Amino acid sequence: xxxxxxxxxxxxxxxxxxxxxDWPSHGFELIGDYENGRDAWEAIERSKPDLIISDISMPxxxxxxxxxxxxxxxxxxxxxxxxxxxQFEYAQQAIRLKVSDFILKPITASEIRQLLDKVRLEMDExxxxxxxxxxxxSQLNQSLPLLKERFLERMVVLGLGKPEIxxxxxxxxxxxxxPGYVILVADIDDFGEREHRENGYWDEHDAEFLRFAxxxxxxxxxxxxxxxLFRTREQRIVALLSGREEAxxxxxxxxxxxxxxxxxxxxxxxxxxxxGVGRISTSLEQLPYAYRSALAALDYRFxxxxxxxxxxxxxxxxxxxxPPNSDWSRKLAASVKTASIQDAYRLIEEEVAGLxxxxxxxxxxxxxxxxxxxxxxxxxxxxxxxxxxxxxxxxTLMDVYRFKTLDEIEGWLKQIVHSAMETIADxxxxxxxxxMSRAVEYIETNYANEKMSLQELCRHVLMSTSYFxxxxxxxxxxxxxxxxxxxxxAKAKELLCHTSLKFYEIARKVGYGDPxxxxxxxxxxTGRTSKEYREMHTKESSR
Numbered sequence: 008x009x010x011x012x013x014x015x016x017x018x019x020x021x022x023x024x025x026x027x028x029d030w031p032s033h034g035f036e037l038i039g040d041y042e043n044g045r046d047a048w049e050a051i052e053r054s055k056p057d058l059i060i061s062d063i064s065m066p067x068x069x070x071x072x073x074x075x076x077x078x079x080x081x082x083x084x085x086x087x088x089x090x091x092x093x094q095f096e097y098a099q100q101a102i103r104l105k106v107s108d109f110i111l112k113p114i115t116a117s118e119i120r121q122l123l124d125k126v127r128l129e130m131d132e133x134x135x136x137x138x139x140x141x142x143x144x145s146q147l148n149q150s151l152p153l154l155k156e157r158f159l160e161r162m163v164v165l166g167l168g169k170p171e172i173x174x175x176x177x178x179x180x181x182x183x184x185x186p187g188y189v190i191l192v193a194d195i196d197d198f199g200e201r202e203h204r205e206n207g208y209w210d211e212h213d214a215e216f217l218r219f220a221x222x223x224x225x226x227x228x229x230x231x232x233x234x235x236l237f238r239t240r241e242q243r244i245v246a247l248l249s250g251r252e253e254a255x256x257x258x259x260x261x262x263x264x265x266x267x268x269x270x271x272x273x274x275x276x277x278x279x280x281x282x283g284v285g286r287i288s289t290s291l292e293q294l295p296y297a298y299r300s301a302l303a304a305l306d307y308r309f310x311x312x313x314x315x316x317x318x319x320x321x322x323x324x325x326x327x328x329x330p331p332n333s334d335w336s337r338k339l340a341a342s343v344k345t346a347s348i349q350d351a352y353r354l355i356e357e358e359v360a361g362l363x364x365x366x367x368x369x370x371x372x373x374x375x376x377x378x379x380x381x382x383x384x385x386x387x388x389x390x391x392x393x394x395x396x397x398x399x400x401x402x403t404l405m406d407v408y409r410f411k412t413l414d415e416i417e418g419w420l421k422q423i424v425h426s427a428m429e430t431i432a433d434x435x436x437x438x439x440x441x442x443m444s445r446a447v448e449y450i451e452t453n454y455a456n457e458k459m460s461l462q463e464l465c466r467h468v469l470m471s472t473s474y475f476x477x478x479x480x481x482x483x484x485x486x487x488x489x490x491x492x493x494x495x496x497a498k499a500k501e502l503l504c505h506t507s508l509k510f511y512e513i514a515r516k517v518g519y520g521d522p523x524x525x526x527x528x529x530x531x532x533t534g535r536t537s538k539e540y541r542e543m544h545t546k547e548s549s550r
Contacts, residue, residue: 009130010054011123013040014047014061014073015089020112024060027116033123044068048076056084058126062112063090074106085126089114155179156237162291163190163245163298172291185233185250187287188294189261192301193244193268195221196313196411199278218242221272221280228267245298254287258318265316279314281305281411286319306369310362312412336382343386343427351424359417376416377404383427442468443482446475447490454494457518461487495519496532503537504544510537 011030015021021040030037038054041047045067051059059077063070074086091112107126110118158175161167167175176183198217222236225244229236233250246264251257265282272280283305288297304319311317335358342351358379362372380403403423410416446468453459464487465475476487483490495517502513511522519525530536535543 008034008036009057009127010038011035011058011060012038012047012050012054012056014042014044014059014065014070015040016042016062016065018042020062020089023116024119028119028123030123033120034127035123044070044073048073051077051081051084055081057130058085058087060087060089063088085130087122087126151179155181156239159235159237159245159247160239163247163294164239166292166295169291181235182233184235184247184291187251187254187257187289188247188249188291188297189257189287190285190294190297190301191246191248191261191265191282192285192298192305193221193225193246193265193280193282194305194308195242196279196281196308201278217276217278220276224271224275225268228271229264234264245301247294257287258284258320262316262318269314269316273314281308281313282316283307284316284318307366309369309372309410309412309416310366312414336379339379339424340382340386343383343424344431348425348428351428352421355417355420355424359413363413372413373407376407376420379420380404380407380423383423387427387430439478440482442470443479446479447483450491451494454491454498455516455518457515457520459491459518492528492532496529499525499529499537500533500540503541513537 008031013021013024021042025037025040028037035058038056039050041050043065044061047059047061048068059073061070061073068076070088070090074088077084077086085107087108087110088106089110089112107129108122110122158179162172162175173183175181195218198214201213201217218238222238222244225246226236229246233248235247236244238244248257248261248264251260261284265284269280269282272278283301283303285297285299285301285304288294300319304317307317308315335354339351339354342348342354362375367375384403406419407416410419446464449464449467450459461472461476465472468475470478479490480486485493498517499513502508502516503510506513508516510526514520514522514525517525519528526537529540533540
């Protein structure tokens with residue numbers, strides 16, 4: 008018997024349906040009635056009915072909201088909607104929410120009985136389908152390839168006992184494996200130019216198609232009795248080789264398969280893969296050891312670049328060494344401060360080359376790069392510019408893990424350095440312009456001070472005299488003395504033209520205690536004596 012629930016804010020509707028319908032005769036047990044969607048939802052979570060008959064218009068939570076919640080959390084529960092509004096929009100929304108039926112009020116008891124019988128038949132058929140063993144077996148068979156992949160992945164990642172491995176091999180019809188074992192892990196580097204087409208369409212379906220094509224190539228190359236092939240949830244391809252008494256023969260097979268796959272993918276699919284070859288294990292229980300060593304070999308792509316077959320044994324004879332330049336971060340930050348872009352690029356290139364040669368562990372390499380980025384962030388923060396540089400933020404420290412090779416890291420670091428230098432240069436230009444404006448304002452306000460000096464002005468704007476002299480001339484086109492003299496001469500011209508002051512009085516007002524010295528400066532700047540300049544202005548004014 009199926010469980011049914013009534014939801015309607017009109018009590019006469021609920022009472023009428025409860026009392027006029029013989030629910031058990033139609034195959035239903037009425038487990039409750041509720042006056043709004045909110046109360047009904049709480050009851051649904053507790054009792055999980057099979058069918059809900061609900062009005063649309065209700066307080067707190069209407070019928071469509073309730074239907075949406077049910078469809079999201081309990082999609083197997085059927086819903087019948089009642090409404091007094093004959094609106095197409097309601098019907099459309101009900102269909103989208105997969106409501107079983109949508110009927111208009113008022114509804115008769117006969118109509119409800121017919122509807123219950125119809126819904127019960129549908130539910131009986133669904134139950135029968137779910138109980139059909141042949142259907143379940145068909146579904147299982149469809150799932151077997153994925154189940155097999157998940158089993159093989161669990162076997163090499165987590166490790167399983169020999170009895171469970173043998174049982175699962177028999178279930179999936181896999182051939183028995185013969186010791187020893189070696190694992191190859193193939194990872195797609197990128198999809199080449201496809202991902203960077205201008206105005207091109209590229210989505211995950213394209214990527215999945217190409218991954219499948221690469222897997223097919225691997226299948227063709229590794230078509231031999233003792234090779235198991237599967238894909239992991241990280242979209243890597245794993246090959247398990249076995250059945251060679253000689254370790255050298257097993258490695259030879261592994262590298263041959265790896266090189267053929269790498270070559271064919273590049274040639275026919277026009278993108279690249281990198282393949283890691285791990286250490287040999289002598290038992291199935293030790294496969295996680297072989298798998299981890301293959302992943303470790305794949306990690307060396309970071310040092311040696313993409314499109315390679317990398318064997319972990321090739322790396323064992325090279326002891327790890329510390330980063331070649333422990334003072335690198337400080338030097339890089341200093342070059343950024345001084346805007347030495349070529350020096351910064353050279354430091355990055357030399358450090359990347361040193362990291363490649365050192366063969367340090369990948370995590371240590373990442374930490375070394377992050378230390379340099381943190382140093383750059385501190386440099387920008389000291390200048391209070393961190394919020395103005397989008398390329399440097401706390402997440403930048405984690406961005407390093409996005410890259411698969413040191414060459415990519417090199418390009419990324421150069422972009423960060425270039426952005427940091429632009430931020431510092433923009434701020435320096437803004438600051439310098441502001442300081443020069445302050446300096447000009449100070450000169451034009453205090454020009455009458457005979458004792459005004461370069462040192463006094465530099466104290467006012469908080470700059471060194473040598474740097475001030477350099478940027479002041481760049482800003483104004485004149486030295487401090489030339490600019491001050493120009494301001495004083497201009498003020499003297501105004502006084503000569505608009506007052507009757509004597510020249511020596513004017514000299515004092517514009518900052519010159521020695522009238523004779525000022526007279527010489529005035530004639531040198533204007534080409535006339537003060538008397539000639541005043542007379543010329545008087546004549547021009549009288550015209």
